[in-house]
Amino acid sequence: MYHYTDFDIQFVKQRAAQYRDQYERWKDGQLSDDEFRPLRLQNGWYVQRYAPMLRVAVPYGELSSTQVRVLATIAREYDRPDPALLAEAQATQDRIGDGPAPRLRSGFGHFSTRQNVQFNWIPLVHSADVMDLLARVNLHGIQTSGNCIRNITSDERAGIAVDEIADPRPYAEILRQWSTLHPEFAFLPRKFKIAITGALEDRAAIAWHDVGLHLVRNPAGEVGFKVLVGGGMGRTPVIATVIRPFLPWNQILNYLEAVVRVYNRWGRRDNLYKARIKILVKAEGQRYIDEVEAEYRDILAHDGAAHTIPQAELDRVAASFVPPTLNLRGTVSAEDADRQLRQAADADPRFNRWLARNVAPHRNPALRAVTLSFKRIGQAPGDATADQLDAAAALADRYSAGEVRVTHDQNLLLPWVAAADLHALYTEARAAGFASPNVHLLTDMIACPGGDYCALANARSIPVAAAITERYQDLDELDDLGEIDLHISGCINSCGHHHSGHIGILGVDKDGKEWYQVTLGGSDGSDLSGAPTPGKVVGPSFSAVEVPDVIEALLLTYRERRLSGEAFIDTLHRVGHEPFKQAAHAARHPAEATA
């Protein structure tokens, strides 16, 4: 992990002090609500449906066990709503549907698709104290909201993937530093998200970002970036455009300065829904690209190319990302470890299933990457209680050199697990409830907090996720259905990435009732999913009670139509959407009026 220098440590503390100063001026009436809002947003403090939400930045998803324990403390001690507020919130939720709503929960953290950690109930009066607590372990909420350059995301297997061209983390860290409190780019037309990957397979959905960066090598073997601009979800899903097939790595800051400056000057500010860079790139096309290239040339020729990254700086940052020294029980060779694993797997089919689903290969043949699943019955996707966060930190200390990664799929990944330790880790992960063998299967779904917590949501996501999870508990059935991306968003802002799901579910509001649109065939750009693309709507929306039946009908159609070994998305591509659409419509309940 990146080793924070004294400067980095002080910077985060100064930021926490700045926030406290701003908070106190707001409390004293020196700042109006409108003046304070962008300041708290750029520190991660939203005000949501019932309470403030805090989004803590996790740069490119990496956390130390020490940091996870502080997140656990925040969940335990601060994610505590006033009982009267909670009662009022629950009563409001109970009025949404016909019966009592699921219980609202507090005392937990939530992993987001952008690898951050969110809390739903921290009273704003404690916000400055929480920022101080976070700053003690170099955590913060800098630019996790607001119309600025957001936290930079990356491949969950960065630095350990077998298909890696170059480790993206040193570049991600240099980008993090460059974008942090950038004076010119704090009030862009709209939010700005960057994702970076260094592997052959895109596990970071880079084409869905405002800027996607893919580390590549040119024919001479030099490292550079393929630069994509103008992707995004929301109301208008757009796949990013490649504007540079190869940019030398040391030019990335100069080049992004041009990309963002042209956006800052040209991006629309008259309409919130047309303010993202995707709309600009779509509207201007080649003219935008030409302007970026002209601006980049001027930065080089007239401004002195000040942000050209010296090799020494890359080396300094990269030195933090060397693999940790592991106690590999010296005597066990990779071959012996493999043999022992096979024996243990033969003896325990459940362990075997977990190995197949939750364990991924590693650049170091003696190691594995292990996913701790936070997708299980009784808890919302990506939610972790204080005790579970502590338990995950303990597993990271014991088995993964004290490091975890928050994944885009809302789980935790242990990046440095010795193959020889897998059975012991499995046993402990099971006891802690993290060993659901469902990684990339139907129940490993992505879902946003939705209408239980979010002020923007049109409908709830969590009860829909729960209904589908409850219906698909048979592990053999899940395995048989194979890898499927199911993504659920409670509104068109698309935090649950419904556009990129093989099956997407989108909450919509019609006449004050919750309805759900179902889409098919979306792709995040992974190898299985194919070229990134938004899914297509199957037809008029469905009621909440119909949704699990619609999902079941879609999956049944897949089983009937598939060829041997064919994944859901491949069958859909081969036979087309029509049979799936018909099955979805046939699953409507007769008494329900369509919306």
Next chain:
Amino acid sequence: MKIIAAHDHSALESGQKSIEIPNDADPRGLDLTGVDRIDLRFPKFTDGRAYSQAYLLRRRLGFAGDIRATGDVLIDQLVQMARSGFSSAVLREGVDASAAQRQFDRFAAFYQGDAVTPAPRFAREAA
């Protein structure tokens, strides 16, 4: 950075040639000969276009006169204004300046280069 109370600001100061550049204009097309002061207006403090205009004027065009922020100018944006190339700012009517100076003292330094200190921290460290 000169901080000016709203009532102390005048559009024209004697003997000065000052111009105001609209928020959506490209400053690179303008004739700045003899200009002493350029006013860049913030219609709302969340509209960040003037930061790029100031940067281009100061750094790209080498404008050496006064670049002044006007309009919806608040305390918490003064540091980034200064870093983007503004040399004076007229606080919005009713804004209390007492909290302004400590904002400039808060951060020891910043990571990226800006209009005042073009080199980023990594280049300054190496030098």
